[in-house]
Structures are given as structure tokens and as C-alpha cells.
Amino acid sequence: MHSGSKPRLSPRRRAPEPPRLPTGAHSSPRRDGNSDLLCRRVADGARDAGHTVLFRRLADTPVAPCTGCQACAGGTGRCPIRDGAPEILREMLSADTVILGSPVYFYSVCAQLKALIDRSTMVYPRLTGKRFGYVLTMADEDPSGFDGPLTALNGFRICCEDSETVGTVCAPGVFEAGAVRGTPAWDEAYAFGRSL
Ligand SMILES: Cc1cc2nc3c(=O)[nH]c(=O)nc-3n(C[C@H](O)[C@H](O)[C@H](O)COP(=O)(O)O)c2cc1C
Helix, strand or coil, X not given: CCCCCCCCCCCCCCCCCCCCEEEEEEXXXXXXXXXXXXXXXXXXXXXXXXXXXXXXXXXXXXXXXXXXXXXXXXXXXXXXCCXXXXXXXXXXXXEEEEEEEEECECCECCHHHHHHHHHHHHCHHHXXXXXXEEEEECCCCCHHHHHHHHHHHHHHHHHCCCCEEEEEEEECCCCCCCCCCCCXXXXXXXXXXXXX
């Protein structure tokens, strides 16, 4: 370096990245129900693996159904419905992994989760590069009962560019709240959380 040279400027510091966390949302209206317990098992595994997990019970934060007004997609660019959806969607945007849990309700996900998925119309083009995991419970023993909900969840996932499904935990044959404890899915859920 010659003596007259200007000191080199250090590169401009970037604002810190938002936290890249697993975030979980279970959607059953039944507190301490099977999908609630199973999602919390995934969260326990993720915490034991060193993650800080944002966990949310969708039934505690009412989300109204999308009305299809298209204001978010064109027009104002904003959803005119004032409720908890933007806050939950912001959490999903800040996470690298999103775990969605639901009981099977008439061969689909329950209404609380479907409403959130539909309301994601306002942000899903920015929900890119996410890792998704699914947790499903149902009374039926026949695993084909999961086909409908998995089609719905995967249909949402493929709309989120560069996303991938990193795991699915399904518990068939559980009806009463708590019946999921001790089933194979109980251990699978914990192992899945650990793997995140
Ligand atoms: C409205 C409603 C619809 C349901 N539909 C189905 C169904 O289509 N197939 C099934 O196997 N179980 C069905 N069930 C049973 C639940 O999926 C099962 O009890 C599940 O474990 C509940 O999860 P949760 O404890 O997280 O609420 C239904 C339950 C309710 C309340």
C-alpha cells in the first residue's frame, strides 16, 4: 500500500436478517386435541434441536374467509378485511420452515386453516423458498382419508415458489382428544421436529 492511498471503506453493513425460524400453526378448534398435541410434539423436537419456535393456535386468532374481492392482487394491493390474518402471514414470511397442522374434517383441512390459506393470496408470491411440514389427524384408520387434505396443502405449497415439503406426520385412527399420545405418529412428530 502506498502512503497516499485512501483508507478502504468497510462495506456498508446490512440490516440484520429477520429470524429464520420454524413456525407452527395448528388449526383445530379443539384445545389439547390431537393435532394440537402433535404439532406441539414437533415444536418440542425443534426446540430440543436448538430452534426458537413460533407456535400459534389458529382458533385463538379468528381469520375470516377470503371474499375474492381481488383488492390485494390488484386495486389497493391490500386486503380490506381487518383481522388476525396479516399478523399470522407476517410470521410465516419471517420463518424458513412452516408447519401446518389440522384435523381431517370431511376429507379436507378444517375451516380455520383453509381460511388462512385462502387469505394468503395477499402474500403468497412472497412466500418463496419456504420449507413446509404438515401434521394431520383423523378418526378413520384408512390412510386414504389423508389424500384430500394433502392435496389441498400441497396445492397451496406449490403456489409458493421454490418451496419444498420437508415432512408429513399423519395420525389415523384417533378420535378422542389425546388419543394420539403413544401412537407411532407421536414419536414421528418429535423426530420430525428434531430434524428441522
Ligand atoms: C366436523 C368434523 C369433521 C370430521 N371429519 C372427519 C373425516 O372426514 N374423516 C375422519 O377420519 N375423521 C373426521 N373427523 C374426526 C377428527 O378428524 C378426529 O377426531 C381428529 O383426531 C380431531 O383432531 P383434533 O383433536 O385436533 O381436533 C371429523 C371431526 C369433526 C368435528
